Amino acid sequence: MKNYYTRTKELALYIVENNATIRQTARAYAMAKSTVHYDLVNRLPFVDYDLYLQVKKILNINFNEKHLRGGEATKQKYLKEKLSK
DSSP states (O other): OOOHHHHHHHHHHHHHHHTOOHHHHHHHHTOOHHHHHHIIIIIHHHHOHHHHHHHHHHHHHHHHHHHHHHHHHHHHHHHHHHHHO
16 A cells, blocks of 8 residues: 555646546546545645645636536536437
């Protein structure tokens, strides 16, 4: 098992390189969303503060856009159902 310093830095680098969401990162690393979130928000500032600032910026963008993404997902869901009938 990796120590949490290594894991936290790996998760942060994944988010920065891929401009990923917490869900995408959790899926890529087969981890729980809550673990990814905890590592990035609570542990990362102590591991690498500069990297934390980059991740925080991406997470804030994702947070502000989540209602738009959710609406698009719902729209696609009902469009798919309508077409399959």
